[in-house]
Amino acid sequence: MTVNTGQPARVTRKDVARYAGVSTAVVSYVINAGPKKVAPGTEAKVLDAIQVLGYRPNAAARALKLGSTEMLGLVIPGNTNPFFAELSEAIEQAANERGYALLLTSSDGATSKERKHVRNLLSRQVDGLLLTSVEDEPYLDDVIASGIPAVLLNRYQPSEHLPSVGVDLAEGARAAVEHLIWHGYENIGLVKGISASRIPDEREEGWASALTKAGLREGQIFTSTFSMEGGYRAGQRIAAARDRPTAVFVSSDAQAVGVLRALHEAGLQVPQDIALVSFDASFQSAFTWPALTAMHQPTEQMAEAAVSALLDRETASTENMVFPTDLVVRRSCGCLPES
Amino acid sequence: MTVNTGQPARVTRKDVARYAGVSTAVVSYVINAGPKKVAPGTEAKVLDAIQVLGYRPNAAARALKLGSTEMLGLVIPGNTNPFFAELSEAIEQAANERGYALLLTSSDGATSKERKHVRNLLSRQVDGLLLTSVEDEPYLDDVIASGIPAVLLNRYQPSEHLPSVGVDLAEGARAAVEHLIWHGYENIGLVKGISASRIPDEREEGWASALTKAGLREGQIFTSTFSMEGGYRAGQRIAAARDRPTAVFVSSDAQAVGVLRALHEAGLQVPQDIALVSFDASFQSAFTWPALTAMHQPTEQMAEAAVSALLDRETASTENMVFPTDLVVRRSCGCLPES
DNA sequence: TTGAAAGCGCTAACAT
DNA sequence: ATGTTAGCGCTTTCAA
Numbered sequence: 001m002t003v004n005t006g007q008p009a010r011v012t013r014k015d016v017a018r019y020a021g022v023s024t025a026v027v028s029y030v031i032n033a034g035p036k037k038v039a040p041g042t043e044a045k046v047l048d049a050i051q052v053l054g055y056r057p058n059a060a061a062r063a064l065k066l067g068s069t070e071m072l073g074l075v076i077p078g079n080t081n082p083f084f085a086e087l088s089e090a091i092e093q094a095a096n097e098r099g100y101a102l103l104l105t106s107s108d109g110a111t112s113k114e115r116k117h118v119r120n121l122l123s124r125q126v127d128g129l130l131l132t133s134v135e136d137e138p139y140l141d142d143v144i145a146s147g148i149p150a151v152l153l154n155r156y157q158p159s160e161h162l163p164s165v166g167v168d169l170a171e172g173a174r175a176a177v178e179h180l181i182w183h184g185y186e187n188i189g190l191v192k193g194i195s196a197s198r199i200p201d202e203r204e205e206g207w208a209s210a211l212t213k214a215g216l217r218e219g220q221i222f223t224s225t226f227s228m229e230g231g232y233r234a235g236q237r238i239a240a241a242r243d244r245p246t247a248v249f250v251s252s253d254a255q256a257v258g259v260l261r262a263l264h265e266a267g268l269q270v271p272q273d274i275a276l277v278s279f280d281a282s283f284q285s286a287f288t289w290p291a292l293t294a295m296h297q298p299t300e301q302m303a304e305a306a307v308s309a310l311l312d313r314e315t316a317s318t319e320n321m322v323f324p325t326d327l328v329v330r331r332s333c334g335c336l337p338e339s
Numbered sequence: 340m341t342v343n344t345g346q347p348a349r350v351t352r353k354d355v356a357r358y359a360g361v362s363t364a365v366v367s368y369v370i371n372a373g374p375k376k377v378a379p380g381t382e383a384k385v386l387d388a389i390q391v392l393g394y395r396p397n398a399a400a401r402a403l404k405l406g407s408t409e410m411l412g413l414v415i416p417g418n419t420n421p422f423f424a425e426l427s428e429a430i431e432q433a434a435n436e437r438g439y440a441l442l443l444t445s446s447d448g449a450t451s452k453e454r455k456h457v458r459n460l461l462s463r464q465v466d467g468l469l470l471t472s473v474e475d476e477p478y479l480d481d482v483i484a485s486g487i488p489a490v491l492l493n494r495y496q497p498s499e500h501l502p503s504v505g506v507d508l509a510e511g512a513r514a515a516v517e518h519l520i521w522h523g524y525e526n527i528g529l530v531k532g533i534s535a536s537r538i539p540d541e542r543e544e545g546w547a548s549a550l551t552k553a554g555l556r557e558g559q560i561f562t563s564t565f566s567m568e569g570g571y572r573a574g575q576r577i578a579a580a581r582d583r584p585t586a587v588f589v590s591s592d593a594q595a596v597g598v599l600r601a602l603h604e605a606g607l608q609v610p611q612d613i614a615l616v617s618f619d620a621s622f623q624s625a626f627t628w629p630a631l632t633a634m635h636q637p638t639e640q641m642a643e644a645a646v647s648a649l650l651d652r653e654t655a656s657t658e659n660m661v662f663p664t665d666l667v668v669r670r671s672c673g674c675l676p677e678s
Numbered sequence: 679t680t681g682a683a684a685g686c687g688c689t690a691a692c693a694t
Numbered sequence: 695a696t697g698t699t700a701g702c703g704c705t706t707t708c709a710a
Contacts, residue, residue: 010406010486012703023681028705035706039679054484059463060408061703063399064686067349071442071463078428079418080622089417089445096444101463103410104443105435106428124398124410124440145393147349228626257626264628283419287567287596289603289628351687362697367689374690378695400687403702 011053020049031057063125071101072310073121074130075114076153078106081226081254082284083297084132087153090303091130098311100127109134109225122146128310136195149313151306156202158320163309165302165321169279172295172325173206173249176277179293179327180247181214183334185275189219189245191234191255193226203251203279219245224255231255235262238274247275247333253285256292256332271334281328290331298323350392359388370396402464410440411649412460413469414453415492417445420565420593421623422636423471426492429642430469437650439466448473448564461485467649475534488652490645495541497659502648504641504660508618511634511664512545512588515616518632518666519586520553522673524614528558528584530573530594532565542590542618558584563594570594574601577613586614586672592624595631599671603628610673620667629670637662 017024022042029036030046038046049055063069072095079085092102103121107114111134119142121129129143129150143150144161155164180188190207204221211218222237224230231250235258238248250256256278263270270276270290278285281296305321329335356363361381368375369385377385388394402408411434418424431441442460446453450473458481460468468482468489482489483500494503519527529546543560550557561576563569570589574597577587589595595617599609607613609629617624620635644660668674 010703014703024704025681025683025706026679029680032705037679042679054481056462056485058403058703060399060402061686062705064397064403064688064702065704065706067686069399079424080421080428082419085418085424088443089419092443092445101442101444101459103440104427104431105440106431120440123395142393146395228622232626261626261628261630283567287571287600289600291600349687353687363688364690364697364699365695368696371689376695381695397687400702401689403686403704404688404690406702 010058011055012058013055015053016046016049016055019053020045022046067125068127069125070099071103071124071126072128072130072307073103073105073117073124073126074132075105075107075117075121076132077109077134077226081252082282083253083280083299086282087132087299087303090299091307093300094303094307098307100307100311107132107134111135115139118143122148128307130306130310134195149310151309153302153306155320156322158318161318163317163319163321165306165309165323167297167302167323167325169202170206170209172279172297173203173251174210175206175325175327176279176295177207177210177249178214179329179333180249180275180277181210181216183247183275185247186216187219187243187245187247188216189238189241189248190221191231191238191248191250191259192221192223193230193251193255194223195226201251203249207249219248222248224258226252226254228254228258228261231258232262233258235259236266239263239266239268245274247271247277250276250278253278253280253282253292253294256294257284257288260288260292260332270332275334276332277327278332279325285328286330288332293330293333293335294328295325296328297325349397350394351397352394354392355385355388355394358392359384361385406464407466408464409438410442410463410465411467411469411646412442412444412456412463412465413471414444414446414456414460415471416448416473416565420591421621422592422619422638425621426471426638426642429638430646432639433642433646437646439646439650446471446473450474454478457482461487467646469645469649473534488649490648492641492645494659495661497657500657502656502658502660504645504648504662506636506641506662506664508541509545509548511618511636512542512590513549514545514664514666515618515634516546516549516588517553518668518672519588519614519616520549520555522586522614524586525555526558526582526584526586527555528577528580528587529560530570530577530587530589530598531560531562532569532590532594533562534565542588546588558587561587563597565591565593567593567597567600570597571601572597574598575605578602578605578607584613586610586616589615589617592617592619592621592631592633595633595671596623596627599627599631609671614673615671616666617671618664624667625669627671632669632672632674633667634664635667636664 105117132153152164156166222234224234281294285292444456471492491503495505561573563573620633624631
């Protein structure tokens, strides 16, 4: 019975052993540098055989034997949002550094896809799962039952069952809005994302609290999906609004790109007519016009922490690792000179 | 010997069989809907057992047995370039539709990383490999020796050994530049990417040939990496150039975003002072200011073709599947009204 | 220092 | 219709 149709008959460890005139165990010892020592001469012969035969260990067999695939699974909304593009690259990097490969899936913001991907990743026996859920209370029974370590990404509240990493959204939003207030803007709006169910939205809370503390009234709220397209639509509504805000806090870079586009289209100047501060400060935010002042999420550290929570865990934790955001000052808020 | 440390003892097919009071073969038959028929009553019992026990097939064992991991490997420069973000999402999609998962790796444009990832993916026994190489003549001996189907992406010349998919860069560039010529611009520059070794650059050829055909002299060439950052630097050089071009063809959306930024910073108007046409027409290009006129690469079709070449192959081919690009007209070339 | 062999979980050919 | 079992390629215990 052979299902394998690959032309060049796969060379296995047995072939190497035969060619080198040793047992398969010895081949294992040299490949894995243990657990037994091998005489230098023997090792050389094995290495040579591997070279000559072009032998490549079969990861599936190894995974079966060891119960570890050395793969991590990641579910993100999609990498067409610059923040997630950046985050997924950082996660891939962190995984690679530990010898793990990354199974990447995009949920497109759809619950059904998200669940399907989770199930799929679990049955592929990933050694760890990183989940950016669309939902507030994602369905995790399967994950928990599987016993596979998992981390919730982009999560700002501890979960009952799993560790999570995120930034303090409310705090970040507050800092962003305070910066706008410091500039002297008084009518400060909000572009809010659609986050399935979280009520109230944490960025909204931060925005509102900064306003309240400063004795300012809450500006208008423009809701849209977390995308350039969504931001664009929100921007059109901003431009057309009665009592148009003089400054707006935007919940993500992706949205801000769209807002900028709509504002330009309406002939409005940023920051002169409307100032903007956004969230994420991804690579993208440095290349818009004008460049975006934004709250930065430390994607690399978050990725590192998430991967570490999966792989270096002594004990299962349900800690919510919260990272600080910091304000990256550029032009959209009115800080830097024209050019 | 048990290496598995997962808390909940993994439930295997044997457990299901025992619980359902059948043999393991029957469990297989119901899970795989064949190759043998199973009595409805028996099937129900098995399904029930699976449900109750929370059984999930072990993909590693299956892969070992079948010689197929049902995974595809992808190497791209990185998804912080919107074109590759879009392409990788399309590939993930196409793979998923066929029940395949995607192992995603970023080479960051580095040859060494690229090779490392290729080797790694091969030893993970992916059923197919999609490679966007930095190199003109990528090192493919390992790939070929492995017998694993592979496709070269973003490739505009047939390769000696592998099938490839891409668009006709020269033709696309020519069409873009012809559009600029049609507008009446006469001093047309080029922002060119750094593509390891390809000499001459195909987009450059297309640009030059359109100019020649129109009896125009070749404008200046500004070379940069295929990134926003690179485009930004090129844009600064454009703004500062003596005999500044009145129009520029930019080799990618990523670069165009950077160029736009630099031009704005220099107080130059697009398209009034400098018109732009770029390449890719990724989602990003619709949200810049002004929106970019660009040559569109059909990422979805390319992804579908690439995955199909891997999975539906009757015979190994070395065909270069070339897709047409088409001009997406927006504002940066001067076509559409101000707003 | 090296080798023999069991067994990881699964599929499917071959019994029954 | 269902069961038995060999064997996929690997790691590692145990024996030599």
